Amino acid sequence: MIPRVILYEGPGSEPLPVAERAGLLRLLLERGYAVSCVRDSLPAESRDSAMAVLARGNAPFPSIDLTEDRSAEQTLAALEAIRNQMQISPVGAHKPWFPVIDFSRCTNCMQCLSFCLFDVYGVSTEGKIEVRNQNNCKTDCPACSRVCPDVAIMFPKYQHSPINGEQISADDVRREAMKVDISALLGGDIYQALRDRSAKAKSRFSKERDDERALKERQNCLLKLKDLDIPPEVLASLPSPDEIRAKAEAAMARAQEAMATRK
Amino acid sequence: MEKQPRILYCHCAYSKIIPPAVKSEVLEKLACSGVSFEALPDLCEMSARRDPKLKELAGSGSLKILACYPRAVQGLFLAAGSPLAEGQAEILNMRTGTAEELLLPVLASGEAR
Numbered sequence: 119m120i121p122r123v124i125l126y127e128g129p130g131s132e133p134l135p136v137a138e139r140a141g142l143l144r145l146l147l148e149r150g151y152a153v154s155c156v157r158d159s160l161p162a163e164s165r166d167s168a169m170a171v172l173a174r175g176n177a178p179f180p181s182i183d184l185t186e187d188r189s190a191e192q193t194l195a196a197l198e199a200i201r202n203q204m205q206i207s208p209v210g211a212h213k214p215w216f217p218v219i220d221f222s223r224c225t226n227c228m229q230c231l232s233f234c235l236f237d238v239y240g241v242s243t244e245g246k247i248e249v250r251n252q253n254n255c256k257t258d259c260p261a262c263s264r265v266c267p268d269v270a271i272m273f274p275k276y277q278h279s280p281i282n283g284e285q286i287s288a289d290d291v292r293r294e295a296m297k298v299d300i301s302a303l304l305g306g307d308i309y310q311a312l313r314d315r316s317a318k319a320k321s322r323f324s325k326e327r328d329d330e331r332a333l334k335e336r337q338n339c340l341l342k343l344k345d346l347d348i349p350p351e352v353l354a355s356l357p358s359p360d361e362i363r364a365k366a367e368a369a370m371a372r373a374q375e376a377m378a379t380r381k
Numbered sequence: 382m383e384k385q386p387r388i389l390y391c392h393c394a395y396s397k398i399i400p401p402a403v404k405s406e407v408l409e410k411l412a413c414s415g416v417s418f419e420a421l422p423d424l425c426e427m428s429a430r431r432d433p434k435l436k437e438l439a440g441s442g443s444l445k446i447l448a449c450y451p452r453a454v455q456g457l458f459l460a461a462g463s464p465l466a467e468g469q470a471e472i473l474n475m476r477t478g479t480a481e482e483l484l485l486p487v488l489a490s491g492e493a494r
Contacts, residue, residue: 120422120432140412143420144405147392152427152434153420155412167433213395214425218456249460252429274425274453275396282398282476283453 121206122152123197124171128159132175134184142172142190149194150209170200215275216252217262218283223270228373230262230271235365238262241376256352264347386443386471388418388487395423399449399475406480407447414488424448428457439463444470445487 123146127133134142146153154168160179165171171181172193182196201208217230217238226247231239239262240250263271263281269290272283280290390411393399411418419438421427427435438444439458444465448454451472458465473483 120427120430120434122434136413140409143408143412147408147420147422148394150394150422150426152422152432155416155418155420157415157417167437209422209426214423214429216425216429218428218453218460220452220456221459272453272456274449274457275393275398277398283450283456285450285452 124154124168126173130178131173145190215257216255218272220270245376245379258349259352389446391424391448428461435461436463446472
């Protein structure tokens with residue numbers, strides 16, 4: 119739950135000057151607070167679900183008084199103290215980044231599940247693909263949406279269409295249909311390519327173990343995937359080839375199991 | 382009396398995908414319009430946390446949502462376990478529209494709750 123406050127300017131209270139109201143609102147939003155701006159009566163249940171009520175004047179219920187000499191920063195400090203006391207976790211530690219599935223397009227093919235190396239996807243008890251571990255998703259990496267054959271995966275904070283959620287055009291669909299299969303990009307599948315690289319590299323590494331070089335190997339392999347717009351830090355944090363193999367096999371098994379259940 | 386649609390504004394606080402000038406103007410105009418509205422710091426964050434406020438909003442009838450692409454907004458509500466019903470929400474896209482054209486249908490609907 120994110121912290122929510124009510125800015126009450128209904129009966130009994132005194133409305134804030136426009137500039138003050140807008141400034142306070144902007145500051146609270148930037149710091150991760152949801153604000154309900156209320157200009158008429160305020161039901162008790164609405165009050166109870168909020169962390170605090172802010173009002174100037176004689177609000178007909180307990181509230182933090184926005185007296186004229188209290189700055190927006192002071193109000194924020196008072197709210198932060200309440201938030202700490204109520205043990206509501208702070209927000210905004212990192213950009214919220216995770217895939218959002220458009221189920222009107224998704225055909226449950228499980229390619230995303232098989233492709234993602236970070237266990238973001240899972241299968242529901244009904245055998246449907248789902249985003250299970252949002253926090254595992256790597257910020258700014260939209261790779262799974264690029265391998266989706268149905269343009270069904272969105273990242274709302276991504277810059278470009280149609281991954282950002284923009285309406286899908288006939289051109290987008292055509293592009294996806296023509297898209298070179300990810301495995302074709304590497305002359306096999308991505309995991310096979312990583313395994314091959316790993317095998318080639320093993321003999322060298324056994325003679326001269328060099329972590330930096332190992333990392334470079336993995337990056338080089340995935341450079342072929344640069345069209346997928348995978349950020350360098352994601353490439354750098356990829357699991358080892360052995361882990362990738364294990365993950366790929368487990369994901370494939372889950373996907374096959376889910377698809378068999380649905381048949 | 383017909384219930385007025387509720388207004389939701391997403392500040393998209395953790396990225397710059399919405400032009401800051403549009404975001405700022407929309408917020409300012411909403412703030413001085415005299416209507417009640419819900420200002421959310423970041424719809425993505427609330428969806429990720431399955432915030433109960435989204436469920437309350439999705440269950441409260443007609444909505445006018447100032448955020449980003451409609452497909453994304455609908456997906457975010459669904460991902461939070463609070464799907465929007467068909468036709469329930471008019472979603473206005475701050476990534477592509479100007480403050481003036483976005484606020485026209487919002488403020489024209491009269492005072493919202």
